[in-house]
Amino acid sequence: MGGFTEANLRALAGVRSFKRGLGYLDAVSGVEVGDGWVTATVHGTERYEVELTLDGPGEPAGECDCPYGLEGNFCKHLVALGLTVLARSESLPRQRKAARDRARDLDAWLSELSKDELLVLVREQVAEDRQLRRRLELRAASARGDLAEVRARVRELLDIGPFAQYGYVEYADAGAYSDQAGQAVSAIRALTGSGRAADAIILAREAMQLLAEVLESVDDSDGRLGQVGGHLADAHREACCAARPDPEELARWLVGHVLGDADDLTDIDPLDYEDVLGERGMTALRKLAVEAWRGNRTGWAEKYLMERLAKAGGDVEAVIAVHAADLAPNGHTHLVIARELDTAGRPDEALRWAERGVRDARDPAAVDTALVDYLCDRYAQAARLPDVVALRRDHFGARRTLLAYQQLRAAARAAECWQAERERAVALLRADAGRRQQGWYGGPVLVDALLDDKDVDAAWQAATETGAHDRQWLTLADRVRADRPADALGVYVRLAEPLTRQTGNAVYEQLVRLLLSIRDCHQRLGTPDEFTAYITALRTLQKRKRNLMRLMDEHGL
Structure with a gap:
């Protein structure tokens, strides 16, 4: 072993x-x-x-x-x-x-064994094994050159009827159907192996279309039918390599296939056929791809095909043209173009496209954060620190999230202007907190920002004046417990009270953590007797919750 x-x-x-x-x-x-x-x-x-x-x-x-x-x-x-x-x-x-x-x-x-003895053995197996019989029948039809018979058998193998109830193949039957469909692929490959590659091309294309038509009627959660589609694509390419079909006809089929529904199953890459297409076929392929893209510049498949061919040919301008024809309003496409230009060694143009993406954004709050990060990195590399601060300021003004605040702080500190920037930023967050109702999901960003600045007193005051989420109050209590145990105690007791009306081990663990904090506050205040009375009353009310009692015992409560 x-x-x-x-x-x-x-x-x-x-x-x-x-x-x-x-x-x-x-x-x-x-x-x-x-x-x-x-x-x-x-x-x-x-x-x-x-x-x-x-x-x-x-x-x-x-x-x-x-x-x-x-x-x-x-x-x-x-x-x-x-x-x-x-x-x-x-x-x-x-x-x-x-x-x-x-x-x-x-x-x-x-x-x-003699030939006759082998025949007897094979016939016995054929009679007992239906799958073997089908495979051999297909091979026999292929050997006879009976395309009509092979086509009929392939269609039969791809028919979902025997596996479908109410027109749908459930998960339990999908594996058996995929195995049967795989036999159709084997039959097509056998045609190529027997010198009938041209027929294999025809049947492979028909099989792709048939599978595409039934794909949505099969529960392919395991992806086995998708694997069959991949094998079918391989069989088609093998047949093309052997038969060498007309390059222009193959180019037309490839473009039609890639832009059609069947490609979802086979995922054919036209560039895999470059050796079969040759120069004439590749010229036709590029021409057809351009025509398709010009007819539908926003189509995903058309854009992908054009971009794929342009990159393979090293045509950066064509790649940019594809993306520029359908610019996203949040600047993401501008970032894609900028990165393509960077790869091509054209950083100045890349920077202009990135700046245009921010400038042309319809909604400043929706600007792609990756685009903002890209621009800030470029500005920082060029020692343009005021520009980094200005961009982070605008981004924070539109978003006003904790992350945007942290990024503004980092940029302003690097530029040695954080004090002035902080005053403006905190003023915006304070105005936001004043407009929001207490208890809104997550709590005011103002409290989180002040906590992140380690300005705990200001954060406590902000939470008191404008309200805060329970998560924020818990953080505040943890931060002030050593110096202001009475204030922290009030928070812990308030947060613990609703948990006493709930059940579940996760709730019990959360409650015990709060009880430990409450005990610590009483110890700091010199009031252990009050804690003992509190715990005694709590145990009396919660005694039916065995898991809670066990957890409290484990922590000496």
Whole structure:
């Protein structure tokens, strides 16, 4: 088993999946050991098939058909199988040798069979295995060059009818449908392998359209049908590489496909076909992409295709033109253009586009914060500190959040003008606090800003005058408790009172934290007897809440 250890499993799965896997050891059944692999069934929410590969080029790997495993993760079911294998490590070498012997014996036996005997064997398997029969029927039709028959079988395989109730394939049946659709892809690839790549191109395109039409009727939560779409795209490209279709026709199809609905499933990149398209095809592709974009400059697919082709060709001007044709009102597109220009080594133009983004924004409060950050970084690099302060001031004036206040403070301190800026900023926040009703969600930014400045007395006064959120009052009480225990005590008692009417462990933990703070205040005030009376009365009223009583006992309350 080489380096396969429990530590491997823990590293592959992560702490959470490893711990959960410990609970599935009794759910592992049907363990089969091969030469370098182990398979089993693990019974969880459903019945899952699991396979561990022990002799790969790197660390051990595994596959599981549970939803988490299908995303490529090393799941709890794989952990359970891995731990089961480790528990049987002494017998594993013997089992692997037996697997190698069986494989060798089977191969030797098959090699000795005559053609007629092999036919009898295959026919027996075909009669028993419907999936095998379908695959062989498709191969036979491909070998005969019967395109009509292969097309009919592909359509049958992609039909959701046998799996759908009321026209929709539920999650429980989606895996089986995806497996069947995968057989259609295999059939198309077989056409290419048998020298009929031109037919494979036709059927691959038809299959893409058929899958696109049923995609919304399948619960593809696991993404398995999406994987089939990716394999189908690969099959189409392989067929094109083999058949070398007309470059201009291929370019037209690629543009139509990328701009159509089917691309959501296959995610085809036209640039992957560059070697097939050649110079003539790429010229046609660019021309068609430009025409499509000019017809719909705000279309996402049209913009993406144009940008992709322009970047591949190193045409920065074309990239800028694509973005400039549909500028976002918050300046985000201006930032995208600025970064493209930076990459192209044109920083002065980049700066002008970024400044234009802020200047042209319809709503100053909605300006992309990343654009503001970009400009401030550029100004700071050029030692234009007053410009940084001015931009941060305008941004704060439009947003008036704690973060915007902190950013203004940092910029103003760097420019040595924070005192004047702070007076203006606090005045704005004070006006905001005066206009808002007490208890608004999150509390006045004024209180948070003063706390962030470590001006606790001013923050307490602001909270008293304009109101504050309970979160802010708790922070204030914690900050003043050492010097003003009486003021802090009043806050803690007020915050604790509504919690006594609620239940739940999270509430109890919050209440106990407040009770500990209340005890500390009484100790500082020299009034421990008052705290004892308070706790005694509280215990009498809350005695039915066993978890609360237990938690209070643990903390000596």
